[in-house]
Amino acid sequence: MRAVDKNNQSRRAVLEALAPPNGGPNIKAEAREEAGTDSASARMPVVVIDDVAELATYVPAWEELARTAIEPNAFYEPWMLMPALKHYAEGKTIKFVLIFAHEPGRRNGRGALCGLFPIEIQKQYHGLYRKLPIKTISLWKHEYSYICTPLLREGYARETFAAFFDWVDSYDHGCRLLELRHIPGDGPIHHLLVDIFNETKRPSIVTDSFTRAVFNRRADTDSYMRAALSRVRRKEVRRKQKRISEAGAVEYLRLEAGMDAEAWVDDFLAFESKSWKGQAGCALACDENDRAFFKSVAVEAFNRDQLMMLALSLNGHTIAYKCNFLAGRGSFAFKIAFDEQYARYSPGVLLEFENIRLLHERAGVEWMDSCASPDRMMINQLWPERRAIQTVAVATGKGAGEFFIALIPMLRWISRKVLHRFKASQRGQQALSTEKQK
Amino acid sequence: MRTAFDGPELSAPQAAAVSTLTSKPFMRAVEVRGLHALAERRADWEDLCRDTLEPNPFYEPWMLLPAIEAFGEGLDLRFVLVYAEDRNDKSAPPALCGLFPLERKMRYKGLPVDSFSLWRHLHCFICTPPMRAGLERECLAAFFDWLRLQADGAALMEFGWINTDGPFYELLTGFLDETGKTSFVSDQFTRAFYRPGADADSYLTQAISKEHRRDYRRRQNRLSEKGRLEYVALEPGAYAEEWLEMFLTLEASGWKGREGSAFMSNAAGQSFFIRAMTEAFDRGRLMMLAIKLDDSFVALKCNLIAGRGSFAFKIAYDEAYARFCPGVLLELENIRLLHGREKIEWMDSCAEPNHFMMNRLWTERRDIVDLVVSAGTKAGNLAISSFPLLRWISRRLVRPTLSILFAGLEVTG
Numbered sequence: 001m002r003a004v005d006k007n008n009q010s011r012r013a014v015l016e017a018l019a020p021p022n023g024g025p026n027i028k029a030e031a032r033e034e035a036g037t038d039s040a041s042a043r044m045p046v047v048v049i050d051d052v053a054e055l056a057t058y059v060p061a062w063e064e065l066a067r068t069a070i071e072p073n074a075f076y077e078p079w080m081l082m083p084a085l086k087h088y089a090e091g092k093t094i095k096f097v098l099i100f101a102h103e104p105g106r107r108n109g110r111g112a113l114c115g116l117f118p119i120e121i122q123k124q125y126h127g128l129y130r131k132l133p134i135k136t137i138s139l140w141k142h143e144y145s146y147i148c149t150p151l152l153r154e155g156y157a158r159e160t161f162a163a164f165f166d167w168v169d170s171y172d173h174g175c176r177l178l179e180l181r182h183i184p185g186d187g188p189i190h191h192l193l194v195d196i197f198n199e200t201k202r203p204s205i206v207t208d209s210f211t212r213a214v215f216n217r218r219a220d221t222d223s224y225m226r227a228a229l230s231r232v233r234r235k236e237v238r239r240k241q242k243r244i245s246e247a248g249a250v251e252y253l254r255l256e257a258g259m260d261a262e263a264w265v266d267d268f269l270a271f272e273s274k275s276w277k278g279q280a281g282c283a284l285a286c287d288e289n290d291r292a293f294f295k296s297v298a299v300e301a302f303n304r305d306q307l308m309m310l311a312l313s314l315n316g317h318t319i320a321y322k323c324n325f326l327a328g329r330g331s332f333a334f335k336i337a338f339d340e341q342y343a344r345y346s347p348g349v350l351l352e353f354e355n356i357r358l359l360h361e362r363a364g365v366e367w368m369d370s371c372a373s374p375d376r377m378m379i380n381q382l383w384p385e386r387r388a389i390q391t392v393a394v395a396t397g398k399g400a401g402e403f404f405i406a407l408i409p410m411l412r413w414i415s416r417k418v419l420h421r422f423k424a425s426q427r428g429q430q431a432l433s434t435e436k437q438k
Numbered sequence: 439m440r441t442a443f444d445g446p447e448l449s450a451p452q453a454a455a456v457s458t459l460t461s462k463p464f465m466r467a468v469e470v471r472g473l474h475a476l477a478e479r480r481a482d483w484e485d486l487c488r489d490t491l492e493p494n495p496f497y498e499p500w501m502l503l504p505a506i507e508a509f510g511e512g513l514d515l516r517f518v519l520v521y522a523e524d525r526n527d528k529s530a531p532p533a534l535c536g537l538f539p540l541e542r543k544m545r546y547k548g549l550p551v552d553s554f555s556l557w558r559h560l561h562c563f564i565c566t567p568p569m570r571a572g573l574e575r576e577c578l579a580a581f582f583d584w585l586r587l588q589a590d591g592a593a594l595m596e597f598g599w600i601n602t603d604g605p606f607y608e609l610l611t612g613f614l615d616e617t618g619k620t621s622f623v624s625d626q627f628t629r630a631f632y633r634p635g636a637d638a639d640s641y642l643t644q645a646i647s648k649e650h651r652r653d654y655r656r657r658q659n660r661l662s663e664k665g666r667l668e669y670v671a672l673e674p675g676a677y678a679e680e681w682l683e684m685f686l687t688l689e690a691s692g693w694k695g696r697e698g699s700a701f702m703s704n705a706a707g708q709s710f711f712i713r714a715m716t717e718a719f720d721r722g723r724l725m726m727l728a729i730k731l732d733d734s735f736v737a738l739k740c741n742l743i744a745g746r747g748s749f750a751f752k753i754a755y756d757e758a759y760a761r762f763c764p765g766v767l768l769e770l771e772n773i774r775l776l777h778g779r780e781k782i783e784w785m786d787s788c789a790e791p792n793h794f795m796m797n798r799l800w801t802e803r804r805d806i807v808d809l810v811v812s813a814g815t816k817a818g819n820l821a822i823s824s825f826p827l828l829r830w831i832s833r834r835l836v837r838p839t840l841s842i843l844f845a846g847l848e849v850t851g
Contacts, residue, residue, distance in 0.1 A: 188803075190805070191628045194628050194805060195627075198791060203826075206623060403830060406827045406829065409823040409826050413820065
């Protein structure tokens with residue numbers, strides 16, 4: 001079925017021969033070019049950066065890349081990632097792999113920035129039931145980044161990905177495994193990965209996958225509602241809208257250009273910390289670091305027209321807030337909060353409806369990722385479509401990494417057997433001890 | 439993003455069958471062997487196919503029955519039918535809710551493990567089983583119960599060549615997660631997929647570069663210099679037999695004929711094609727288009743319509759005209775025709791993952807996977823867990839050793 005591209009095989013053989021046997025010198029901020037191969041990807045300059053100041057010099061190119069990316073990812077845009085580096089990178093080894101178009105005429109042979117992969121180098125592999133001492137490269141994911149789609153320039157995505165894997169195979173980083181964490185399980189980048197893995201026969205395994213709600217715009221709000229909700233549910237919503245309007249003056253607010261974004265953000269933070277999230281200690285304002293990160297990111301997003309904040313107020317009191325980040329034709333639902341005192345009016349649901357209406361009004365936004373956990377009832381009902389999110393473990397080069405990838409299902413099987421027995425024996429002991437107490 | 443399927447359209451009879459159930463139905467799985475036993479249940483099956491979660495023409499009676507006759511010989515084929523019975527009304531006839539055509543094999547990918555897999559013959563391009571919309575979850579659970587209890591002791595069940603962008607895959611993976619079954623994606627590939635653009639022109643402008651468009655126009659002009667060039671479609675009520683015979687002849691004259699993979703290369707293939715396509719035509723499910731030059735066929739294409747989707751089944755062209763790329767010209771015509779048919783929301787290319795032409799003309803992709811699930815036995819769980827490791831051992835240790843050994847033998851021999 002899968003005829004193997006012969007050129008590709010021979011290219012791999014050449015690359016393997018060229019790759020340094022072990023470690024290699026530190027290639028910090030130094031272009032490494034593979035001469036002697038005729039493949040486009042092999043000639044793309046790869047630059048690895050671990051210094052924030054140096055990374056900052058690439059911000060304009062990076063922003064341009066984000067605008068032309070085949071799949072947008074707000075979490076990997078500079079305005080989001082630079083503050084994240086400041087707040088969440090402590091104690092971690094974070095590096096950035098930048099891949100450029102090959103242009104011999106330019107300085108260093110570097111043309112436009114074609115790919116950006118933020119990576120974390122970990123001494124252990126965390127993908128299984130317990131940490132294993134295998135050095136791993138992962139796409140960097142911090143607490144508030146909900147997807148790790150790398151930025152790839154439209155029209156160059158295949159070569160750029162191939163160049164990234166060539167770099168991964170070079171073993172300059174000393175890691176046996178590459179973990180593509182939280183990447184989409186559908187869409188162009190996923191399809192590209194499947195093709196590349198098949199062509200190069202690279203062993204990989206999906207170690208985690210789940211689905212979450214996604215909004216795909218329709219012709220208009222009405223047709224969306226009709227497709228998404230049954231008549232009974234639509235009626236219920238109308239009843240809710242009616243009931244809240246009987247309670248007082250209802251107003252849907254939104255943050256617009258020229259308004260005081262900082263005040264909105266502060267109000268949202270204070271509002272969220274008063275809700276159950278604040279009491280549970282998981283509101284943004286509960287941690288000074290999270291608070292500072294969110295504030296700087298939201299204000300920056302507002303300045304570039306990538307922030308969408310909306311609120312619902314009843315008799316002048318705000319009773320629900322929602323905050324989304326926009327990125328090209330995509331968007332990401334970041335946070336929602338509501339006042340439980342008004343729970344009987346379902347303010348969260350009403351604001352989600354307003355959100356659907358606004359998204360249809362806003363030209364250019366095709367989809368919104370809910371960023372919600374898979375079992376979130378409310379959003380799953382309002383947005384019937386799903387997107388798949390996966391974590392894929394990939395071997396770097398041949399040998400140990402490849403062997404480990406093949407071993408993962410076996411390790412899981414063993415752990416299930418062993419853990420199962422262990423738990424069963426624990427239960428037995430507990431039963432014994434309770435019996436003794438009696 | 440899953441937009442290819444927005445849930446099936448419930449046709450009246452099936453919807454009625456499901457809605458008349460007064461309570462949670464009792465599901466019963468029946469195993470049937472042999473063509474005749476299956477053919478006896480054809481009416482139920484036809485009814486099921488009108489109301490499926492995801493349409494699959496390859497598993498509809500008019501296509502599968504001729505396929506069993508043509509390609510089923512010597513294979514151990516089983517058909518698992520899942521029926522829903524009304525708990526409160528015992529007199530009501532049970533409704534067929536799912537059909538799983540299975541092939542039993544004594545080995546799985548070289549391992550001595552007894553397995554079942556969704557049956558895929560040479561001309562079958564997707565194996566998503568038909569399941570009644572609304573009862574799909576119960577149906578899948580009943581199938582897995584059957585799998586666990588079957589007397590054959592098969593350790594594995596392979597869902598080969600199923601698409602991941604539809605409701606069946608979502609259901610299956612969700613079910614496996616919830617029930618904690620051991621499963622493994624043993625293979626995965628992409629194939630070209632069509633979804634309409636705003637209109638044919640904007641689709642073609644977006645998909646194909648200016649140079650290529652110009653090139654194809656030039657080829658079409660050259661071809662039309664050879665005679666009267668016509669794009670024609672097989673109309674309902676027309677004489678389909680002539681088209682089908684012409685298709686077989688053209689296909690046999692090309693590389694498929696030389697390779698022995700054309701329908702005409704064997705009697706079974708030929709009768710399968712004629713029978714299945716004639717049925718498809720009678721049911722209004724066959725979409726055939728052609729390029730004619732002075733009334734003789736230069737290229738022919740057959741598509742199968744399935745609900746709101748469709749499958750590009752086969753294409754053939756006269757190699758004497760190869761330099762005019764008649765295959766590509768017909769594919770371009772296909773895109774124009776599809777944009778005129780609003781009811782068709784997608785078409786699966788059924789093409790190989792590295793199919794250069796289709797990958798260029800159709801911008802979207804669909805994922806196809808082979809997902810293998812343990813039947814629930816200890817042997818099955820272990821087999822699935824050790825499969826990647828065994829594959830690694832075979833690729834990295836056994837094969838290199840063997841090749842060294844054989845090389846040595848050749849030298850000494």
